[in-house]
Amino acid sequence: MLPPTTDVAAEIDATVARFAHEPDNLILILHAIQNAHGYVPRESALVLSARLGVPLARIYEVLTFYHYFRTAPPGEHTVVVCNGTSCWLNGSAEVLAMAEAHAAHEGETRVEQVRCVGCCALAPLAFADKKIYTHLDTARTADMLAALRPQRAPR
Numbered sequence: 001m002l003p004p005t006t007d008v009a010a011e012i013d014a015t016v017a018r019f020a021h022e023p024d025n026l027i028l029i030l031h032a033i034q035n036a037h038g039y040v041p042r043e044s045a046l047v048l049s050a051r052l053g054v055p056l057a058r059i060y061e062v063l064t065f066y067h068y069f070r071t072a073p074p075g076e077h078t079v080v081v082c083n084g085t086s087c088w089l090n091g092s093a094e095v096l097a098m099a100e101a102h103a104a105h106e107g108e109t110r111v112e113q114v115r116c117v118g119c120c121a122l123a124p125l126a127f128a129d130k131k132i133y134t135h136l137d138t139a140r141t142a143d144m145l146a147a148l149r150p151q152r153a154p155r
């Protein structure tokens, strides 16, 4: 395995030092790394494992347990589908399936799920690039996903 780049090692050292006074600081450090990069790069996790003396498997346990953390770069677009009870009862499974199909076909789109966001009267709902889309049915979901496609200039 290649040694970590100087930048990564310096970044992790600075982040570890920032949270050195906090007990159980692994999650705080992982949040800081993700806030800096949009995800937790594997190289950062490797350096962090060495610096904290925490097994890499433990770091990935934390990263995969909390849905907030990402281990891959976010796509150009993000679709967040609410899959709470009200949204699920009103068809979020179809919204999710359409969003995942879109992501598989178009690429550059990351699909995430969340539990109730507190707007159950608007179910089912999703966020596409942070814009909320409510009362989603097949047609409205298709419109939401179409808005994520790059707009081509007319010829």
Ligand code: FES
Pocket (backbone or CB within 6 Å): 082, 083, 084, 085, 086, 087, 088, 115, 116, 117, 118, 119, 120, 121, 123, 125
């Ligand atoms: S279940 Fe989706 S907003 Fe409440």
